[in-house]
Amino acid sequence: MSGDSADVTSQSDVARTAARESDAPTLLGKGVENSPLEHGRAYLQRLRGGEMGALPAIGGLLVLFVIFHFANDLFTTPRNMANLITQAAPLVVLGMALVFVLLLGEIDLSAGVTFGVAMAVFVKYTQPDGLSWPVALLLSLGIGFTIGFVIGFFVARIGVPSFVVTLGLFLGLQGVILMIIGAGGTYRLIPEPIKAIQNSNLAPWEGWALLALVLAILVGVAMWDRVRRSRAGAPNPSIWIPMVKLIAIAAVGVAFVLFLNIDRGGVNRAIQGVPIVVPFVLAIGMVGTYVLDRTRFGRYMYAIGGNREAARRSGVNVTLIKWSAFVICSSLAVVAGLLFVSRVGSADASTGREIVLSGVAAAVVGGVSLFGGRGRLMHAAVGALVIATIENGLGLLGFSAGATLAVSGGVLILAATVDALARRRSGAVT
Amino acid sequence: MNQPIIELKSVTKSFGPVNVLKGIDFTAHEGRVTALVGDNGAGKSTLIKGLAGVQPYDGGEVLFEGEPVHLHHPRDASRHGIEVVYQDLALCDNLDIVQNMFLGREEMATGAFDEGRMEVEAAAALQSLNVRTVSSLRQKVASLSGGQRQTVAIARAVVKQARVVILDEPTAALGVAQTEQVLNLVRRLADNGVAVVIISHNLQDVFQVADDISVLYLGSMTARLRREDTNADDVVGYITGTKSMEAMA
Ligand SMILES: Nc1ncnc2c1ncn2[C@@H]1O[C@H](COP(=O)(O)OP(=O)(O)O)[C@@H](O)[C@H]1O
Numbered sequence A: 001m002s003g004d005s006a007d008v009t010s011q012s013d014v015a016r017t018a019a020r021e022s023d024a025p026t027l028l029g030k031g032v033e034n035s036p037l038e039h040g041r042a043y044l045q046r047l048r049g050g051e052m053g054a055l056p057a058i059g060g061l062l063v064l065f066v067i068f069h070f071a072n073d074l075f076t077t078p079r080n081m082a083n084l085i086t087q088a089a090p091l092v093v094l095g096m097a098l099v100f101v102l103l104l105g106e107i108d109l110s111a112g113v114t115f116g117v118a119m120a121v122f123v124k125y126t127q128p129d130g131l132s133w134p135v136a137l138l139l140s141l142g143i144g145f146t147i148g149f150v151i152g153f154f155v156a157r158i159g160v161p162s163f164v165v166t167l168g169l170f171l172g173l174q175g176v177i178l179m180i181i182g183a184g185g186t187y188r189l190i191p192e193p194i195k196a197i198q199n200s201n202l203a204p205w206e207g208w209a210l211l212a213l214v215l216a217i218l219v220g221v222a223m224w225d226r227v228r229r230s231r232a233g234a235p236n237p238s239i240w241i242p243m244v245k246l247i248a249i250a251a252v253g254v255a256f257v258l259f260l261n262i263d264r265g266g267v268n269r270a271i272q273g274v275p276i277v278v279p280f281v282l283a284i285g286m287v288g289t290y291v292l293d294r295t296r297f298g299r300y301m302y303a304i305g306g307n308r309e310a311a312r313r314s315g316v317n318v319t320l321i322k323w324s325a326f327v328i329c330s331s332l333a334v335v336a337g338l339l340f341v342s343r344v345g346s347a348d349a350s351t352g353r354e355i356v357l358s359g360v361a362a363a364v365v366g367g368v369s370l371f372g373g374r375g376r377l378m379h380a381a382v383g384a385l386v387i388a389t390i391e392n393g394l395g396l397l398g399f400s401a402g403a404t405l406a407v408s409g410g411v412l413i414l415a416a417t418v419d420a421l422a423r424r425r426s427g428a429v430t
Numbered sequence B: 001m002n003q004p005i006i007e008l009k010s011v012t013k014s015f016g017p018v019n020v021l022k023g024i025d026f027t028a029h030e031g032r033v034t035a036l037v038g039d040n041g042a043g044k045s046t047l048i049k050g051l052a053g054v055q056p057y058d059g060g061e062v063l064f065e066g067e068p069v070h071l072h073h074p075r076d077a078s079r080h081g082i083e084v085v086y087q088d089l090a091l092c093d094n095l096d097i098v099q100n101m102f103l104g105r106e107e108m109a110t111g112a113f114d115e116g117r118m119e120v121e122a123a124a125a126l127q128s129l130n131v132r133t134v135s136s137l138r139q140k141v142a143s144l145s146g147g148q149r150q151t152v153a154i155a156r157a158v159v160k161q162a163r164v165v166i167l168d169e170p171t172a173a174l175g176v177a178q179t180e181q182v183l184n185l186v187r188r189l190a191d192n193g194v195a196v197v198i199i200s201h202n203l204q205d206v207f208q209v210a211d212d213i214s215v216l217y218l219g220s221m222t223a224r225l226r227r228e229d230t231n232a233d234d235v236v237g238y239i240t241g242t243k244s245m246e247a248m249a
């Protein structure tokens, strides 16, 4: 609302308003930020207030790219970039899965072994003379759903801390994987369509079609928003604000598709195109973001993460939403597992054991708060790219897996520190 | 007086062995400000949490416009136009002003939020309260001062055409100027025909804004007075238990 509306105000009211305004802190912009300049200023103010979002992670990612580009000739080749994407994909999805529980200030340490169990079942039962893969896939998703349901029961219904419940499952489910697969056993992944997700590519024109589709959706949603706002009589921000965002996304998208459409195969065989996993991850990210930003369910997740009791008093069914968050997390974790075995090509007793902390790290590095209430799926995706880039780049430089682990751990602690500081900065009480 | 919009008949509430409300009678009228006073622990917050549906009563009767109603869930209260501004500010720091004002009753259009409409209604609610300090509807509540938060909390209560607004110690944490402002909002609400119940420790505030005064003492309603028939000394007497209606009768 703007302050200059001419309504009936008595002299004393005006005086009092002035008095109040003097002891109020400086405010962001005015009303809806209408011009790009105001928008920019409000954004800067939010940054200074500790709401940095994915900015540190994006900066970090750029720095890593520059460093690895100059440190190793192979890093920014089309082949390695495609490799990096498939390497990062399971982590991106796992990170996004974890956002749903992290937003509530909860955690799921069992997300990795959850996909371990589901994939042990999937891979074992899709061996020759086993089940058809769609049936096995449904079964695995059902396992994820069930595990999430059980966690949700203990956490949301009974009130056991999620850290304890999921730590217990982290240990227990490893036992279950062992029982399914047998110690030292390994099953090869057989179904071709599942292998294709991480090992085949879209045709070059399909890559462009995908980009066009994504842009069309983004433009459509932006226009729809503007139409609805003006229908409601609310002021629309300058058209340039969504335009600049869309142009930036389009530019990155074009570069991405162009680069991945370069032939990266050997002399005998052409390999080119956007990996098939990309549309999968995009679809999960876009649907999830829609739910979090534009539906009651999503809004209530943020509300519970911000102030549980306030949410409850506003009529939010806290138990139900918490419960669902764990179901979503575990189910999406199974999808992450599918991408994982698709890439690795097999499942064994350790599948999913190590990855969960990288998933949490991905989300936190990307700007998702461990304290709940703050974070987006996009943050987890960027964070996952950071972690995957560190692994990929250090691997190319010949560092040991140990060094990679140590660096990733350091980055996680750094990110968590930034999170804690940002929280202090935003004036939230501990 | 005409029919009260809210009438409580001998409501009770206990936590385990502790009887916090021991059969309370209480009324609130449209267009009037009813002050609920009493010492710490008298049961004031418990009384209003029952009306809000967040902590239902154990026994007794609640009449809304003369009809018995059951308030077992915040939505039940909301449906009757009963809105509460809590003592411990019930706002989400990580959400913005509009999101907080519409939390739990978002405007939807085709399955997604109608943000524009919520913004317009939020602005109208703030305007109807003559609030001008809040310059951006889209700023996070975390960045607001105590007085501004209280303003948002009150605006939240009126954005949906509330008929009964209950405020639990709305001025306890505020400075002089901000208190004045909040009391003005309270008066304006009542003048618009809303039944207002205000809990306060500050008798000066109470006498400035209230039409009726109800006194709780250790879980019992010891006095229900009209402002013009009483004075601060009497009210202090009821609050501290040195005076009671029965003794006078
Ligand atoms: N959830 C609860 N569990 C147990 N005791 C409670 C609870 N809520 C309030 N009480 C007790 O009920 C009494 C009245 O509390 P309250 O209604 O908050 O008083 P007031 O708001 O008048 O200061 C106090 O003794 C308090 O300790």
Ligand SMILES: [Mg+2]
Binding pocket: B044, B045, B046, B087, B168
């Ligand atoms: Mg109280």
